[in-house]
Every structure is written in C-alpha cells, then in structure tokens.
Amino acid sequence: MKEILSLDHVSYTYESEEGEPRKAVDEVSFTVWEGEWIAIVGHNGSGKSTLAKLMIGLLFPENGKLNVFLEELNVDNLWDIRSRIGIVFQNPDNQFVGSTVQDDVAFALENNGVPYDQMVPRVHESLAQVNMEGFLDHEPHHLSGGQKQRVAIAGALAMRPKLLILDEATSMLDPQGRDEVIKVVDELKRTTGLTVISITHDLEEVLLADKVIVMNDGKMMMSGKPEAIFAHGDELEAIGLDLPFASRLSRFLREEGIAIQGEHTTEEELVNELWTFHCNK
Amino acid sequence: MLEKMIFGRYVPGDSFVHKLDPRSKLLFVFLFIIAVFMANNTITYALLLGFTLLVIFISRIRLYFLLNGLKPILFLIIFTFLMHFIFTKEGPVLVDLKFLKIHEEGVRQGIFISIRFLVLVLMTTILTLTTSPISITDGMETLLNPLKRIKVPVHELALMMSISLRFIPTLMDETDKILKAQLARGSDLTSGTIKERIRAVVPLLVPLFVSAFKRAEDLAIAMEVRGYRGGEGRTRYRQLNWQGRDTLVIIIFLVLVTALVWLRGGS
Ligand SMILES: Nc1ncnc2c1ncn2[C@@H]1O[C@H](COP(=O)(O)OP(=O)(O)OP(=O)(O)O)[C@@H](O)[C@H]1O
Numbered sequence: 001m002k003e004i005l006s007l008d009h010v011s012y013t014y015e016s017e018e019g020e021p022r023k024a025v026d027e028v029s030f031t032v033w034e035g036e037w038i039a040i041v042g043h044n045g046s047g048k049s050t051l052a053k054l055m056i057g058l059l060f061p062e063n064g065k066l067n068v069f070l071e072e073l074n075v076d077n078l079w080d081i082r083s084r085i086g087i088v089f090q091n092p093d094n095q096f097v098g099s100t101v102q103d104d105v106a107f108a109l110e111n112n113g114v115p116y117d118q119m120v121p122r123v124h125e126s127l128a129q130v131n132m133e134g135f136l137d138h139e140p141h142h143l144s145g146g147q148k149q150r151v152a153i154a155g156a157l158a159m160r161p162k163l164l165i166l167d168e169a170t171s172m173l174d175p176q177g178r179d180e181v182i183k184v185v186d187e188l189k190r191t192t193g194l195t196v197i198s199i200t201h202d203l204e205e206v207l208l209a210d211k212v213i214v215m216n217d218g219k220m221m222m223s224g225k226p227e228a229i230f231a232h233g234d235e236l237e238a239i240g241l242d243l244p245f246a247s248r249l250s251r252f253l254r255e256e257g258i259a260i261q262g263e264h265t266t267e268e269e270l271v272n273e274l275w276t277f278h279c280n281k
Numbered sequence: 282m283l284e285k286m287i288f289g290r291y292v293p294g295d296s297f298v299h300k301l302d303p304r305s306k307l308l309f310v311f312l313f314i315i316a317v318f319m320a321n322n323t324i325t326y327a328l329l330l331g332f333t334l335l336v337i338f339i340s341r342i343r344l345y346f347l348l349n350g351l352k353p354i355l356f357l358i359i360f361t362f363l364m365h366f367i368f369t370k371e372g373p374v375l376v377d378l379k380f381l382k383i384h385e386e387g388v389r390q391g392i393f394i395s396i397r398f399l400v401l402v403l404m405t406t407i408l409t410l411t412t413s414p415i416s417i418t419d420g421m422e423t424l425l426n427p428l429k430r431i432k433v434p435v436h437e438l439a440l441m442m443s444i445s446l447r448f449i450p451t452l453m454d455e456t457d458k459i460l461k462a463q464l465a466r467g468s469d470l471t472s473g474t475i476k477e478r479i480r481a482v483v484p485l486l487v488p489l490f491v492s493a494f495k496r497a498e499d500l501a502i503a504m505e506v507r508g509y510r511g512g513e514g515r516t517r518y519r520q521l522n523w524q525g526r527d528t529l530v531i532i533i534f535l536v537l538v539t540a541l542v543w544l545r546g547g548s
C-alpha cells in the first residue's frame with residue numbers, strides 16, 4: 001500500500017493578541033494510505049480545520065513533520081502538491097468562483113495551465129462523475145446547496161487528485177443535499193480508488209469511513225474503525241459528540257437490563273440483534 | 282420597478298447580434314459613440330436613427346420592451362428636448378404664444394440632441410441586452426490586453442469584475458434575508474424622518490459587510506487551494522472566436538462613417 005499522507009508529531013499554534021496562545025493542533029501523528037476513507041470528528045474548535053489547512057499548505061507546522069505524497073511540504077513543491085489534492089469547504093456559495101458551472105470546474109485547470117483542448121473533456125468528465133453534466137451553463141444562484149457542493153467536488157476532481165479532503169462539506173446542506181454529496185463521494189471512492197479525508201459532524205459519513213480519528217482540544221484522542229470508536233460511547237459523549245441512533249438505543253436497552261450482545265452502529269444491525277435476542281429468549 | 286429597468290440587463294437569444302464576438306460588439310459600440318458626434322444635419326441624424334432601428338430589428342429585441350424598459354431615460358430625453366425648445370432663441374419664430382416664443386433653431390437643436398442621446402442609450406442597451414456580462418468581461422480583457430505592457434492589471438481587473446458579477450445575486454439574497462430578519466425584530470425602513478430611516482439602514486449594512494468580508498476570505502482560500510497565483514501562466518477556458526460576421530460588423534462601421542463624413546454639412 002502506498003502512503004498518501006503522514007503526520008509525525010505535528011503541532012500548530014495561531015498567533016493571538018490576547019491571552020495565552022493555545023495549540024490548535026497538538027502533537028498529532030497518523031498516516032493515511034492510498035484508497036482509505038478517513039473521517040475526522042471532534043467538537044467545534046478542536047483543530048479539525050487547522051489540520052486540513054496544514055495538509056494543503058495554507059499553514060505550515062511549527063513542530064513535527066508533515067509529508068504529503070512522501071514529500072515534505074515546503075514553499076517550492078507547494079503548488080505542485082496542491083494540484084494533486086482536492087479540497088472542498090463548508091460554505092457552498094463562498095467557494096464557487098466561476099460565473100457558471102463549467103467555468104467553476106475549469107478554474108483549477110486554468111490556474112495550472114492545462115491547454116484548452118484538454119480542458120473541455122476534463123470538465124465534462126468531472127461533471128459526469130458527480131452527476132451534474134446537465135448543468136454546464138447554470139449559474140450558481142440557480143443551484144441547490146447540494147448541487148453547488150457537487151460542482152465544487154467536480155472542480156477538485158478536474159485536476160485528477162489522489163486525495164480529496166472534505167472540510168464539513170455537507171454541514172450546511174439539507175438532508176437530501178447531504179445524501180447526494182455522500183453518495184457521489186462514496187461512489188468515487190469505490191470506482192476510482194480515491195483517498196478521502198472527510199472532516200464531519202455527520203454520523204452517516206463517519207460510518208462509511210475505514211478509519212475514524214477523534215480530535216479533542218487539538219489532540220488526537222483516539223483512532224480506529226467506526227465500530228471500535230462508537231464502543232467508547234461515554235468518552236465520546238463526554239467531549240460533546242453524538243452517537244449514531246442505533247448505538248444510543250442499544251446502550252439504553254442494555255442500561256434497562258436487556259442483555260443484547262455486541263456493538264450496533266446501524267439500525268439494520270440492531271434490528272437483526274433484536275430478532276436474534278427475541279428468538280433465543 | 283427595478284425589475285422593469287433593462288439598462289444593463291442581459292436577455293439570452295440567438296440573433297445575429299447575440300452571436301457576435303463580444304470584442305466586435307464592444308469595439309463597434311465604442312467607435313459608434315465617437316461617430317455619433319460627427320452628425321450635424323438632418324440627413325446624418327436620420328441616418329443614425331435609421332441605423333439604430335435596423336440594429337434593434339436585427340437583434341430581435343421588441344421595440345416595446347426596449348422603450349418600456351428605458352422609460353426613466355426617455356423622460357430625461359424629453360426633458361432635454363423641451364429645454365432646447367424653450368430656451369434656444371435663434372432663427373425665425375415658429376409659434377408665438379404670448380408668454381413663449383418657439384424658434385426654429387430651438388426645435389432643430391432639441392430634436393438633434395434628443396436623437397443623439399437616444400441613439401447612444403439604445404446602442405449601449407442593445408450591447409448589454411445581447412451580451413452576457415461575463416462575455417463583456419472576457420471581451421474587455423482581451424481588448425485591453427495590450428495595456429499590460431504599461432502595467433495596467435488587466436487580468437486582475439477582469440477577474441474582479443467577473444467575481445463581483447457572480448456575487449451580486451448572492452449578496453442580493455443575503456440583503457433580503459437580513460432585511461426580513463430586521464423587520465421581524467421591529468425595524469422599520471418605510472416610515473419616519475429621513476434621519477430615522479438612515480439610522481434604520483445601519484443594522485442592515487453592518488451584518489451585510491461582516492458577511493461579505495467572511496465570504497471574501499473564504500473565496501480567497503478556495504482560489505488559492507485551487508492553484509490560483511495571478512494571471513501568469515494561466516490558460517483560458519472561455520475561448521473567444523472572431524468570425525466572418527465580426528469582420529462584417531467592422532466593415533459596416535467603416536461604411537457608416539464614410540457615409541457620415543460624406544453627408545454631414547460643412548461648417
Ligand atoms: N485564524 C485563526 N486565528 C486564531 N485562532 C484561530 C484561527 N482559526 C482557528 N483558530 C482557533 O484554533 C482552534 C481550532 O480551530 P479549527 O478551526 O481548526 O477548529 P475546528 O475543529 O475546525 O472547528 P469547527 O468544528 O468549528 O469547524 C480554535 O480554538 C479556534 O478558535
């Protein structure tokens with residue numbers, strides 16, 4: 001397996017005028033391998049966006065080492081590395097640069113000097129990947145939030161990145177828009193083997209991940225498979241995180257003395273367990 | 282009221298004028314504005330007016346739609362006309378009402394100036410009605426490209442313009458939202474003295490500015506991570522395409538100017 005990204009005791013502190021500066025990211029280490037889907041969760045201000053900014057070189061670590069595609073990020077390789085990472089932010093309106101869908105998708109291609117005759121097929125291809133090929137000439141204010149985010153993903157895909165970072169890309173969307181976006185990313189990951197790092201509050205998204213990283217006050221609190229993470233229900237709730245509905249229900253049932261077995265993160269698993277439990281009674 | 286104003290609006294279509302390259306249209310309108318000032322007698326003014334009507338016909342914009350949309354400006358034209366009518370005191374008297382004498386020269390000047398004004402407004406309106414703002418920006422950028430030599434930031438200006446155009450609807454929506462939020466909190470913009478009304482606008486502007494700055498910051502980051510580092514080494518997705526009809530437009534202009542020079546009265 002190829003390494004995509006690695007953090008080795010990375011720290012970052014924002015300069016602030018008042019008070020003691022607090023580390024926004026504190027001695028964080030982890031490695032991301034090709035084709036993985038990583039979810040990063042944590043309360044507001046726990047340093048998730050700062051991590052994303054470090055990965056794309058908007059900020060540089062004050063301590064530790066951060067390698068992207070096996071190279072240490074520095075001023076010389078910054079633009080080259082950025083061209084191989086796609087990132088989508090939270091607010092659908094504030095990252096739509098072009099005046100129409102196709103202009104916006106072409107923006108990164110223009111910036112990287114891709115010739116015109118290659119741009120056209122790439123724009124169409126990327127929009128097809130997010131199911132937006134019918135919207136070439138639409139203007140942003142005639143699109144829904146979910147559609148805008150899918151255009152933003154297409155804009156990132158146009159450069160054919162190896163890594164896609166989503167920084168709360170679905171948090172401003174309605175449930176339908178969120179589902180559209182998650183579905184598109186999930187499909188991309190399965191068909192193209194794209195590596196995805198998704199910073200999220202959404203539990204559905206967390207459950208899709210191969211690995212979850214929990215951030216608390218700038219530190220990495222734990223990491224592991226989603227089921228393993230949700231087994232630490234109390235600790236997660238103590239730092240202000242939600243649990244999936246099924247996990248919560250299964251905990252309540254156990255507290256009531258119903259002896260169901262194992263951890264359940266999806267409703268289906270819980271229903272199956274309840275049937276098994278019912279039949280064995 | 283604002284919906285009816287068409288000055289500066291774009292109406293998509295597929296007429297000959299719509300299909301022209303923005304560069305030829307911009308160039309034409311710019312040169313036309315200069316040429317208008319060459320007219321100085323009845324026949325040249327008639328020629329300009331006739332030509333403009335022909336362009337309107339070719340662009341398939343309905344005359345009624347155009348005039349209705351330009352109503353506020355038409356009032357201004359009629360006003361100028363009346364001013365000349367009343368205040369120019371040259372030439373033989375045409376009508377003599379006791380309190381007002383209308384001179385021949387006044388009528389002539391009034392009509393000429395009004396035609397000049399009308400023709401200018403109509404031509405520029407046709408330009409914006411038939412060309413999308415983004416095409417106008419593209420056209421301007423290419424036409425002004427030589428100015429880069431003397432360090433005019435042409436690319437940056439064009440980008441600024443296209444981003445502003447892109448954000449106008451977004452900020453309008455936002456203004457509407459803030460307005461409703463403030464109305465729900467009991468702010469009243471429609472009554473009271475001027476001072477009170479101005480004061481009521483402040484709680485509207487402050488959140489709007491705060492959010493606009495936040496947007497600008499987000500947008501700058503979004504542009505940077507997508508590899509934007511100025512105009513250097515950038516390719517263009519929007520290609521402009523100069524065709525036979527664009528050359529034709531320039532030839533038509535030359536014919537028009539020749540006719541104007543030939544027909545204008547010696548002075
Ligand atoms: N530009 C900045 N200047 C100073 N401090 C900042 C800046 N950006 C973030 N911080 C601080 O750094 C800490 C981490 O912020 P960060 O944005 O990484 O959190 P987050 O996990 O993304 O939160 P959220 O869930 O709200 O997006 C916070 O305490 C925040 O106040």
Ligand SMILES: [Mg+2]
Nearest residue numbers: 048049050168
């Ligand atoms: Mg954040």
